[in-house]
Structure formats: C-alpha cells, structure tokens
Amino acid sequence: MEDKFIILDGAMGTMLQAAGLPVGQSPEVWNATDPEKVAAVHRQYVDAGTRLVCSNTFGANRHKLAGCGYSPAELIAAGIQLAKKAVGPGVKVALDVGPIGQLLAPLGTLSFEEAYDIFQEMVTAGEAAGADLVFFETMSDLYELKAGVLAAKENTRLPVWASMTFEASGRTFLGTTVPAMALTLGGLGVDAMGFNCSLGPEELMPLVEELARWTDKPIILKPNAGLPDPATGKYHTTAIDFAKAMAPAAELGVGAVGGCCGTTPDFIRAVTDVFKDKTPAVRSKADRRGVCSAARTVELDGVRVIGERINPTGKKRFQQALREGDMDYIMARAVEQQDAGADILDVNVGLPGLDEPAMMAKVVRAVQSVSDLPVQIDSSDPAAVEAGLRAVNGRAIVNSVNGERAVLDAILPLCKKYGAAVVGLTMDKNGIPPTAEGRFAIAERILDAALGYGIPKEDVYIDCLTLTVSAQQDQAAETLKAVRMVREKLGLHTVLGVSNISFGLPAREHVTVSFLTQALAAGLDLPILNPNQAAVMDAVAAYQVLSGEDKDSAAYIERFAAAQETKMVSAPEADMTLDTAIAKGMKAETAALTEKALDAMGEMDVVNTLLIPALDKVGDRYERGEIFLPQLINAANAACEGFEAVKKRIARRGGEAVSRGKIVLATVQGDIHDIGKNIVRVVLENYGYTVIDLGRDVAPETVVEAAIREDVRLVGLSALMTTTVPAMEKTIRALRASGHDCKVMVGGAVLTEEYAMAIGADYYSRDAKQSADIARLVLG
Amino acid sequence: MEPRLTGIDRQEALRYLGVRGDRPPADVAASLDKWEAALLKTARPRAVWRLFDLMPDGTLAGTTFRPAGEDIRRHLTGCDRVVLMAATLGAEADVLLRRTQVEDMAQAVILDAAAGAAVENVCDDLCAGLAAELAPAFLTGRFSPGYGDMPLEQQGEMCRVLDTARRIGVGLTPGGLMTPMKSVTALIGVSDTPREEGGGGCKNCAQYENCGIRKAGGSCGR
Structure with a gap:
C-alpha cells in the first residue's frame, strides 16, 4: 500500500x-x-x-x-x-x-x-x-x-x-x-x-x-x-x-x-x-511458513511425515476403488494415515485408462472431506496437477518436477499461480545421475528455474531419489550424500520416498528403518513413507527425541504410553464358531473361520449355509430388541470379512465374482442428512449385495440414469426431513416414467408405511435390517 | 452468557439410538463416554438469541416473521414476548461425524446420537441462562419448526431474523436445511405469570405416527 x-x-x-x-x-x-x-x-x-x-x-x-x-x-x-x-x-x-x-x-x-x-x-x-x-x-x-x-x-x-x-x-x-x-x-x-x-x-x-x-x-x-x-x-x-x-x-x-x-x-x-497523522509501521518480514489445509498448518521446522498410501501403484484393491469411484475406501486410507501420525497426505491417482485430472480433483476433495492434513498432489501430468491445485483447500505441495526444461516450464507456472510448494526430483532426460554431485547439480538447476518463476526458495523441496539397494548397492550412500549437500549447501527442505530402498529383500523393515534414520541424520525432513508401519513411525519418533525437536520427549512418551494400553488383546477362543464371531462383530476371527470353512466346503455353500444364516440370527435378535443398531452394524461388518474371504477364494481360481445383486442407493435431492443411507449401504454390502451409492442431494435424473446404466432391479431412496420427501416422490415418478423395471424402497425418519405407499414406493424400509429383508425379497 | 457444551444426557442419546430398557450394552455405554469426551474437545458450540415483543397478530415485533400453526400459537398462549434462538455444535462436529462414518459405521451411529444429545445440551444450557437473565419472567419450553404443525420451512425465516450465518455460522441449503447439521432453532415464550405448558404432548408431534419411543411406550419428554 x-x-x-x-x-x-x-x-x-x-x-x-x-x-x-x-x-x-x-x-x-x-x-x-x-x-x-x-x-x-x-x-x-x-x-x-x-x-x-x-x-x-x-x-x-x-x-x-x-x-x-x-x-x-x-x-x-x-x-x-x-x-x-x-x-x-x-x-x-x-x-x-x-x-x-x-x-x-x-x-x-x-x-x-x-x-x-x-x-x-x-x-x-x-x-x-x-x-x-x-x-x-x-x-x-x-x-x-x-x-x-x-x-x-x-x-x-x-x-x-x-x-x-x-x-x-x-x-x-x-x-x-x-x-x-x-x-x-x-x-x-x-x-x-x-x-x-x-x-x-x-x-x-x-x-x-x-x-x-x-x-x-x-x-x-x-x-x-x-x-x-x-x-x-x-x-x-x-x-x-x-x-x-x-x-x-x-x-x-x-x-x-x-x-x-x-x-x-x-x-x-x-x-x-x-x-491521519500516523504512518504505517515498517514491518519485519513474515517469519513463518508452511503448507496447510483450511484448518491445519504444517510448519517445516522438523521432520514431517508424508503418507504414501493414497496411490494405486501395485495395489489391486486401491485400483479397484479408483475404477469404481469408491471414495469411501480412499477416504478410509486418508483417515488411517492421519491416525497413524502422517502430517501430509500424498495423493496419486495415476491409473491407465482413467481420466486423471477429473479423478485427482475428486479424490483431493474426498480426502479433504475427512482429513484436515495438507495435501501433496502427486502427478507428472500438468492437467492433473492443475486439477488438483484447483480442487485443494489450503496450500498444497506439487510432486513433482525434475531437471528437464519442458517439465519445469509446464509445472512451475502452476505452482506459482496457485501458490504451491514444489518437489524437484534430481533427475532429467539422461536419467538419475549416479553421483551425489550430479544430483546436486540438477537440484541447483531446479531451484534456479523455480526462482525464475517467482517461487520463493523456501517452497522448493528436493527429492534426491532412493534406489533399491538390492539392485544398486552403491547408490544408497550417494543418495544420503546428496541429501546432505542439498540441505547444507542450498538450505532447501528435502523429500525422500524411503520404502523403495528395501524392495526385493526379506524382512524389509530393518533396511527401511535403518535407511530412514540415516537419511534423517543427513537432513531429510520430509520422508514419504507408509505411516501404518509402526516400526517406521517409531524411528521417526525416536529421531525427533534425539534431534531435540520433541521437547522433553513428550510426544515420544505419549506414543508409547498409549501403545502399552492397547496391547491387551485377548486370544481368540479355540471353540469359536462363525455364528459367535459374527454376532460379536469379530472381524479377524470371522475371516479366519471363513477361510477354514472354505477348505471343506464350496464357496456358495459357505455363503448360504454359514454366513447368511449367521447374519439372520443377528437380524432376528435386533428385531426382538435384544441388540441394537451399533451391534447390528458391527456384526454386518464382521460378516463382510467373511464375504471378502469368499471373494478372494473365487478370484484365486479365476471364477465369477459373487454378488447377490446390485442396488442403487441415494439420499434425495435437497437432503444432506445421509447417515441413514450410509448405514443401509454398510448393511446391504455386508449381506453380499453390490451397492452403487450415489451420495446425498442426488437429482432424480441421476438416480434414473444410474438405475438404467447399471440395470438394477432395486433402488433405495432416503429422505430425512418432511421438506425433502417431495423430492423422493419426484424421483419415484421419474423412475416410473423412464420405463425401467425396478422396485423402489424408501426410508427416513419422517416416513411411514402409509406415506411411502402414497408417494408410489414399492416398499417401506423401517430400518437397515428391513432393507436387507427387502433386498432378499426382490433380488434373492 | 457463553454457549457451552457441558456433557450429554445418556438416556437421551440412548433413545436416539433406539436402545430400550435401562441397561444399555456395555460397549455402547463405553462408546458414548468416548464420544462425549470427543465432542467436548472437538465441538465449538455457538448460540444466538434475541428477545422480541409478540404482536397481537402473532408476528414478532420489528420483523415480518410470524410462527405458523395452531401448536405454536397454543404454546405461546399468555406470552407477550418471545425468545428466538439458534444453537449449533459447529462445522467440526459434522467433520468428525463424516470421518467416523468412513472409519466405523457402528461408532458413527453412536456418535450421531451423542451429537444429537450434545446440541440439546447446548440448548438446555442456554435456556437455563436465559431463565436467569430474564427473571422474574417465566419461560416456556423450547418449540422448534417441525414440532406439531409448525412447518419446518420456517427454520429458514428464523435463521434470517437471527442472522445466523453471520452470527454463528449456521446457513441454509437451497432445500432449507441447516448447515452444520447439528444445529437447532427454537422459540421460547416469555410471560410475567407462570402458565401451564401448552405443548400437548405426543399427539401434537409430527413424528407421532412412526415414533419408536412412543411405540415402545415411552416419551421423549417434549
């Protein structure tokens, strides 16, 4: 001014x-x-x-x-x-x-x-x-x-x-x-x-x-x-x-x-x-900096862990979630990493055949809806990087550029425009230099280019690249040396994906942890790793004590005080049955017992004579008021582990996936209260149905379009408020008008059987249990 | 009078969960304790209220807002003033609920009930403060849009009159629902003489037909 x-x-x-x-x-x-x-x-x-x-x-x-x-x-x-x-x-x-x-x-x-x-x-x-x-x-x-x-x-x-x-x-x-x-x-x-x-x-x-x-x-x-x-x-x-x-x-x-x-x-x-007679004070320069979401800021004044689990590379289940648009699975990965101590979440959605920019925006938003950790947009496609930077709430990191001019010129302007920090990989069109000096030279080049685009030095993070030690043994030392040089000579923050070091070796954790510790000592402050591995996070916690970052070892003490409490897990009883395991909501036991049953029986027999009857018993107890909704859901979640075991077994012999049928679920247009619908989804999925969840505030035409596209025989609609029931009626009318042959079940706090029939539904579902009964009636 | 969340009423949360009988399962009770602690830490309770004179035609003086329906009219019989209030647990409670839903739906159900009881607690605490503030006048119980025949749509008008978006961060969706979700608007009658509650119990409730509590022989006490 x-x-x-x-x-x-x-x-x-x-x-x-x-x-x-x-x-x-x-x-x-x-x-x-x-x-x-x-x-x-x-x-x-x-x-x-x-x-x-x-x-x-x-x-x-x-x-x-x-x-x-x-x-x-x-x-x-x-x-x-x-x-x-x-x-x-x-x-x-x-x-x-x-x-x-x-x-x-x-x-x-x-x-x-x-x-x-x-x-x-x-x-x-x-x-x-x-x-x-x-x-x-x-x-x-x-x-x-x-x-x-x-x-x-x-x-x-x-x-x-x-x-x-x-x-x-x-x-x-x-x-x-x-x-x-x-x-x-x-x-x-x-x-x-x-x-x-x-x-x-x-x-x-x-x-x-x-x-x-x-x-x-x-x-x-x-x-x-x-x-x-x-x-x-x-x-x-x-x-x-x-x-x-x-x-x-x-x-x-x-x-x-x-x-x-x-x-x-x-x-x-x-x-x-x-x-009027005053002049604005001359300010000292702002002395704090970091990356952030809207609610949380991460300052880079110590070791900050970047969680690597939102990434489809080599992960079948994650790939499936991306292809099916199953955001819940991805959101759960975000929550899990935050709970495990990650400070920043890397988001990578690169999968052949997928619209990466659209998916990047969708996943960044889904992740930020359940986690307040800052995000690192991980892609080499400028369009996906920009889609992610637009979608993100807060100040992100872009992962990554390298020393190639074309890459720098494509990505750095985006970082400048959206104010993102950027990770520079020390490689270029000639590959990864074998020496620390070679990598350092590229780091210098990247820094120069960034400065040229007006990106401040503090926002340039350098990744000196981890190579697999079992394949290129001499490179581990070069990487560590390069980290030290970048840190000491350029004064930049450094990033390093550490897990890769131990690839191909047995007992990988020892190598990973040892390498991580050495890298931290060399000046690494932004390790990219799997925070769900306790040993790795333990090493970070220990390092933070030794470096003095964890004042009075307070965080370290808290971490291990909490760990001791959770050690008290009772051993599973030897004579436990699937019935008991499911009734008690014991997931691991249900999976193990299902595996055992699968050794003796066919897959469909396990489903029809063990899993479903066990769930039915739980359902009956729920209806009699002996157990309540949380326990019903726990039991259904446990049964899901059983169904997963069955699915894996079928997949292993290359058979058709089992599903008891497809159901479209939606909370109707104008309604944002979706917990009821989400409960129904969990229960139906755990009863073995495939659920296409359209979310909340869903327009009638979206429901019709999904019902036809997926050719479903059953559509479930939820509306919580009196004011949104008319949208439910409109959706039912649109489904009927489309001529698509399907049944409609409806539920929600203000609905009654009579009301449901009056708005043209086929079934009124009082609760999640009843929705499973209706699904069985319609789909078998 | 700072809005406060002091705790949650276990019985109320259990009612929301549909748990009958006076002895809840131990794991549910333990989860309620856990979520109460989480809400006390996470929620940012906020409330706004204003006192209006009640005009003879039922309009609140200085506004164009006129609570609609027989039931609210009966509720305010004998009152010459009305407190309009809104309270919320804030956006953080919504985030916690969304997050818990992807982690563990069974826990999310319990949290949802706990959060419902928590926002009632904020309202109760505010009402206790109002009773002291407005003494020696007498206050009726809370009456919210959606009770009896008072249309839920009037929630929007109440938010506008109270300027809830600016004052406590409570907005409306195009469909007229409040955001954050754990928010409440209510009217409280104020009179100089004590009076019989005109609520009329269950029969006047919009939920009469399908209320699980009533079917089980109970009452939510409103």
Missing part, C-alpha cells in the same frame, strides 16, 4: 435500514430503486474521511438476489456507478463481494465450480462498471474465498483484497485458521488480506499480530463496533472508544482501517482522526 493509512468505510446495511430499508429486503435492490439514498451513505463516509468505499453489492449474487427482479449484473453496475458519482475524484470504489449465502460441499451442497461461476458473474460486472478493485469480505469459508479470488484473478485485471471473519478462538466458523488464510491467500496472490466483522477491535488485535507473522501482504482491519447486545442485536460501543481501540493497529502492520457491523460515519470520522 502507501505511506498513509487507507481509510475505509463502515457499515452499509444498517445505514440503509436507518434510511428506511425494510429488514429482510436485499439492500442491493436500492441501487436500482433508491440510488440517491445509497449515494448519500457513501457521501457521509467520504465526508468522514473514507478514501476507499465499498459498493453496495455485498449480497449481489444470483443466489441471494433470486426472485428480486434484478440480475447481479444490473445491481452491480448501478451500485458501482452510483458510488463513483457519489465519491468524486481521489476516492476509490471497491466492488464489495460477500459470501454466497450457501455452504460449499462437503458441509453444504454448492460445488466449487458453481461458486466460481457465481463470483465470476459478479467480478466481471464490477470491472465493466469501473470498480477499482474487488474486495471479498466477511468470508468464513476459505474454499469459497478461493473460488472468488480465482474468479477475480482469472477474469479481471483488478487488484484483489480479501478479508475473513474470525472468532476470538482464532478460527472462522468453518474452522479456517489465521495461518491457513495467510498461506492460502498469499499463495493465490491477493493484494491485501485481513479481518472484518464478528468481533470488536480489541478482540481482533491478537489476530492481526498473528497474521503479520505469516504474511508480508498489507493487512486490512474492519472490526464490528464491539459485541452486540444479545437481546436486541444493537451495538453500544461509542465512536471514540472504537477509534481508540483501533489505534494499536498502526504499529502492527495494518494498512487499511474501517469498520463493519454497528459502525457509522461517526466511527469513521473518529478513526480518521486517530490515523
């Missing part, structure tokens, strides 16, 4: 309400109907000292304006023009953009692309109307804000300011932290960032201090007039007190000051008085 503070304006909505705008009406409509009243507010702020006004367009998006009779473009054009006329020369007009008013998936139903589209419509209209910059305000979802910033940067030439709303806890309502905001928005290249709304100046000051350590961008501060009286919603702080409380911001690196809810021209006048 400049050598003076930029004085912003205060609240707009409440000023308009004071001028007669009815509560509940869109303030933006006045841009068309009462422009003079809006202009009067702008003028009052300018008179009070404002040098940058925000247009009256906060909610001028197509979602919030629906039904008001005006388009976003009309009200934005009117709003910008009236503001420019009102403020006169020397005062800038920002296109003010607030939240869309609907949450993005997974919390809500709006897609990232729709959000982008909504913002694109606004920012292009704003630029066309002559706005001087785009100002996103009051955002609490970093992902929504990312859609907005990208829309502004990709479709206009305007500077972009972004400000979020935080609670005193240092998080937004959706969990975004100050560092995550700083890293993500800084990476996307906004021109200024900061805070507005929700709190008063005193409460926001500590957050300003924190932000200044994470970004060098100018900081914006627009607090509320203190906290509102809960009973009335009114603010009681005076203008003078507000301005006094704002004063410390001058020393903290703030460059633009104004007010939000409850502030008036009087407040801005008082703020102007406080700031």
Whole structure:
C-alpha cells in the first residue's frame, strides 16, 4: 500500500435500514430503486474521511438476489456507478463481494465450480462498471474465498483484497485458521488480506499480530463496533472508544482501517482522526511458513511425515476403488494415515485408462472431506496437477518436477499461480545421475528455474531419489550424500520416498528403518513413507527425541504410553464358531473361520449355509430388541470379512465374482442428512449385495440414469426431513416414467408405511435390517 | 452468557439410538463416554438469541416473521414476548461425524446420537441462562419448526431474523436445511405469570405416527 493509512468505510446495511430499508429486503435492490439514498451513505463516509468505499453489492449474487427482479449484473453496475458519482475524484470504489449465502460441499451442497461461476458473474460486472478493485469480505469459508479470488484473478485485471471473519478462538466458523488464510491467500496472490466483522477491535488485535507473522501482504482491519447486545442485536460501543481501540493497529502492520457491523460515519470520522497523522509501521518480514489445509498448518521446522498410501501403484484393491469411484475406501486410507501420525497426505491417482485430472480433483476433495492434513498432489501430468491445485483447500505441495526444461516450464507456472510448494526430483532426460554431485547439480538447476518463476526458495523441496539397494548397492550412500549437500549447501527442505530402498529383500523393515534414520541424520525432513508401519513411525519418533525437536520427549512418551494400553488383546477362543464371531462383530476371527470353512466346503455353500444364516440370527435378535443398531452394524461388518474371504477364494481360481445383486442407493435431492443411507449401504454390502451409492442431494435424473446404466432391479431412496420427501416422490415418478423395471424402497425418519405407499414406493424400509429383508425379497 | 457444551444426557442419546430398557450394552455405554469426551474437545458450540415483543397478530415485533400453526400459537398462549434462538455444535462436529462414518459405521451411529444429545445440551444450557437473565419472567419450553404443525420451512425465516450465518455460522441449503447439521432453532415464550405448558404432548408431534419411543411406550419428554 502507501505511506498513509487507507481509510475505509463502515457499515452499509444498517445505514440503509436507518434510511428506511425494510429488514429482510436485499439492500442491493436500492441501487436500482433508491440510488440517491445509497449515494448519500457513501457521501457521509467520504465526508468522514473514507478514501476507499465499498459498493453496495455485498449480497449481489444470483443466489441471494433470486426472485428480486434484478440480475447481479444490473445491481452491480448501478451500485458501482452510483458510488463513483457519489465519491468524486481521489476516492476509490471497491466492488464489495460477500459470501454466497450457501455452504460449499462437503458441509453444504454448492460445488466449487458453481461458486466460481457465481463470483465470476459478479467480478466481471464490477470491472465493466469501473470498480477499482474487488474486495471479498466477511468470508468464513476459505474454499469459497478461493473460488472468488480465482474468479477475480482469472477474469479481471483488478487488484484483489480479501478479508475473513474470525472468532476470538482464532478460527472462522468453518474452522479456517489465521495461518491457513495467510498461506492460502498469499499463495493465490491477493493484494491485501485481513479481518472484518464478528468481533470488536480489541478482540481482533491478537489476530492481526498473528497474521503479520505469516504474511508480508498489507493487512486490512474492519472490526464490528464491539459485541452486540444479545437481546436486541444493537451495538453500544461509542465512536471514540472504537477509534481508540483501533489505534494499536498502526504499529502492527495494518494498512487499511474501517469498520463493519454497528459502525457509522461517526466511527469513521473518529478513526480518521486517530490515523491521519500516523504512518504505517515498517514491518519485519513474515517469519513463518508452511503448507496447510483450511484448518491445519504444517510448519517445516522438523521432520514431517508424508503418507504414501493414497496411490494405486501395485495395489489391486486401491485400483479397484479408483475404477469404481469408491471414495469411501480412499477416504478410509486418508483417515488411517492421519491416525497413524502422517502430517501430509500424498495423493496419486495415476491409473491407465482413467481420466486423471477429473479423478485427482475428486479424490483431493474426498480426502479433504475427512482429513484436515495438507495435501501433496502427486502427478507428472500438468492437467492433473492443475486439477488438483484447483480442487485443494489450503496450500498444497506439487510432486513433482525434475531437471528437464519442458517439465519445469509446464509445472512451475502452476505452482506459482496457485501458490504451491514444489518437489524437484534430481533427475532429467539422461536419467538419475549416479553421483551425489550430479544430483546436486540438477537440484541447483531446479531451484534456479523455480526462482525464475517467482517461487520463493523456501517452497522448493528436493527429492534426491532412493534406489533399491538390492539392485544398486552403491547408490544408497550417494543418495544420503546428496541429501546432505542439498540441505547444507542450498538450505532447501528435502523429500525422500524411503520404502523403495528395501524392495526385493526379506524382512524389509530393518533396511527401511535403518535407511530412514540415516537419511534423517543427513537432513531429510520430509520422508514419504507408509505411516501404518509402526516400526517406521517409531524411528521417526525416536529421531525427533534425539534431534531435540520433541521437547522433553513428550510426544515420544505419549506414543508409547498409549501403545502399552492397547496391547491387551485377548486370544481368540479355540471353540469359536462363525455364528459367535459374527454376532460379536469379530472381524479377524470371522475371516479366519471363513477361510477354514472354505477348505471343506464350496464357496456358495459357505455363503448360504454359514454366513447368511449367521447374519439372520443377528437380524432376528435386533428385531426382538435384544441388540441394537451399533451391534447390528458391527456384526454386518464382521460378516463382510467373511464375504471378502469368499471373494478372494473365487478370484484365486479365476471364477465369477459373487454378488447377490446390485442396488442403487441415494439420499434425495435437497437432503444432506445421509447417515441413514450410509448405514443401509454398510448393511446391504455386508449381506453380499453390490451397492452403487450415489451420495446425498442426488437429482432424480441421476438416480434414473444410474438405475438404467447399471440395470438394477432395486433402488433405495432416503429422505430425512418432511421438506425433502417431495423430492423422493419426484424421483419415484421419474423412475416410473423412464420405463425401467425396478422396485423402489424408501426410508427416513419422517416416513411411514402409509406415506411411502402414497408417494408410489414399492416398499417401506423401517430400518437397515428391513432393507436387507427387502433386498432378499426382490433380488434373492 | 457463553454457549457451552457441558456433557450429554445418556438416556437421551440412548433413545436416539433406539436402545430400550435401562441397561444399555456395555460397549455402547463405553462408546458414548468416548464420544462425549470427543465432542467436548472437538465441538465449538455457538448460540444466538434475541428477545422480541409478540404482536397481537402473532408476528414478532420489528420483523415480518410470524410462527405458523395452531401448536405454536397454543404454546405461546399468555406470552407477550418471545425468545428466538439458534444453537449449533459447529462445522467440526459434522467433520468428525463424516470421518467416523468412513472409519466405523457402528461408532458413527453412536456418535450421531451423542451429537444429537450434545446440541440439546447446548440448548438446555442456554435456556437455563436465559431463565436467569430474564427473571422474574417465566419461560416456556423450547418449540422448534417441525414440532406439531409448525412447518419446518420456517427454520429458514428464523435463521434470517437471527442472522445466523453471520452470527454463528449456521446457513441454509437451497432445500432449507441447516448447515452444520447439528444445529437447532427454537422459540421460547416469555410471560410475567407462570402458565401451564401448552405443548400437548405426543399427539401434537409430527413424528407421532412412526415414533419408536412412543411405540415402545415411552416419551421423549417434549
């Protein structure tokens, strides 16, 4: 910014309400109907000292304006023009953009692309109307804000300011932290960032201090007039007190000051008085850096483990999940690695015949819906890398580039645009140099190229490449030497996939752990490994004690104190039957006993005379009220292990896969409560059916299309709320109209047998158990 | 009056789970303990409330919001003011639930029930605070859209009046459902004289037909 503070304006909505705008009406409509009243507010702020006004367009998006009779473009054009006329020369007009008013998936139903589209419509209209910059305000979802910033940067030439709303806890309502905001928005290249709304100046000051350590961008501060009286919603702080409380911001690196809810021209006048003779403090450079999701930041000030398990290479089950779009399986891999102690998750979805960019976006979103770990986008395809970088929430790592010019020129601009860190592999078109010096030379080349693209040195991580020691024994030492050189001479973070070292050897773990320990000692700080291997993670934990990173060995002690507790697993009873194992939900025992049975009986006999009857007994007990839903699900999960054993046996002799039939399941359009449907899915799958789960908020035509494509005889629909049952009826009608011959079962808290029949369903399913009964009736 | 989550009512959570009888299975009880601890740590309870005068036509003064239906009208009989409230466990509880569903559906079912009881606890705690704050006035019980004949759609209007999106981060989907999912809106009548509860018990509940608790001879107590 400049050598003076930029004085912003205060609240707009409440000023308009004071001028007669009815509560509940869109303030933006006045841009068309009462422009003079809006202009009067702008003028009052300018008179009070404002040098940058925000247009009256906060909610001028197509979602919030629906039904008001005006388009976003009309009200934005009117709003910008009236503001420019009102403020006169020397005062800038920002296109003010607030939240869309609907949450993005997974919390809500709006897609990232729709959000982008909504913002694109606004920012292009704003630029066309002559706005001087785009100002996103009051955002609490970093992902929504990312859609907005990208829309502004990709479709206009305007500077972009972004400000979020935080609670005193240092998080937004959706969990975004100050560092995550700083890293993500800084990476996307906004021109200024900061805070507005929700709190008063005193409460926001500590957050300003924190932000200044994470970004060098100018900081914006627009607090509320203190906290509102809960009973009335009114603010009681005076203008003078507000301005006094704002004063410390001058020393903290703030460059633009104004007010939000409850502030008036009087407040801005008082703020102007406080700031007019001050100059913004010269800030020390931000000293903290890292990668992040919206809710979690990982600083690279010690060993940080990158989990390698989201990768189809050499993993049949993972490949199957990718081909079938089974996100639950992949999400479970994410959760498992986080629980095992991973700090960052590598995401690789490269599989021949698959649309890698589309799958990358889908998997990144699925992973982030259940894990708050930062993500590493692992692909060599620039399109897949970009799809992943767009989809990711937070600041990611790209894995990888190498020393080839063409690769550097394809990938580095993407890293720069989305603000990602990048892994550089020390190889090029001539392969991997056999010496540490050769690899170091490539590392230097990669660093130069990155710097050339404007990527800071701290964001370049070098992978000196692990080669299999059983094949190239001399290379282990070269790799370790290269790691040390890159660390010491270039001062860069280093990445290394360690598992590969022991390939082809027996008792691999010993070699892997030994190599890992040596690499850590050589300066490796970003090992890529399988965190589910306890010995490997134990080695990391031990290293963190020895390096001093784990202060007072606290994490180490906690890790092994917890490990001792879990050692008490009772030995399986010798005379256990499949019935008991399933009834008690014992997975390993069920699998073992099924294996044993398969040695003596045919596969289908095992299914029909052992597994299904065992499940039936559990089902009967559930219906009699002797056991309850969690136990029913546990039993079904255990039985699933039995079915898996059967499937494996059949696959081994090359036979047809067993499935008792296919069922399409969906939570209907408009409904986001999907736990009921998910329970039904688990139970049906564990009864041996193949479930095509379409998810939640599913449009009728999607259900019809899936039913026809998969040629299913049974469709299950779920709706939790009275308001979404009509969508269920619509879906049933669409299925009937399609002429596809299938039965429909429905369930949900507000449904009854009678109601189900009235909306045209074939079956009413009271609970998950009954859905399995219906499936048997329809599919056998 | 800070919104708080102080714990969960085991009986309430067990009712949500459909567990009958007074002795829950030991593993379910242990899981409830575990999820209570997890929610106490993870959830970020938030609440917002406002006090309105009740106009003779049933509208809340200064707004265009008029609670619809016979049941809420009866519930507010004798009240000249109304508290409008909304409470939530925050987005973190949704994330925890989604995450648990991919790990272990049986545990997710128990967590879902625990979270349901937790958001009620936040409401109960807020109501206790309100009773103290508004004393010596008397407060009715909570009445939410979807109870009796009050349409669930009015949840949206209540969110708008309370500006829940800005104040506590509770928004609406296009279908009018609240996000985060573990959120509640409710009305509480305020009067200067004590009065009989006009709730009318089970018969007025929208869930009357298929309520498992009622069929088992119980009541959720509303």
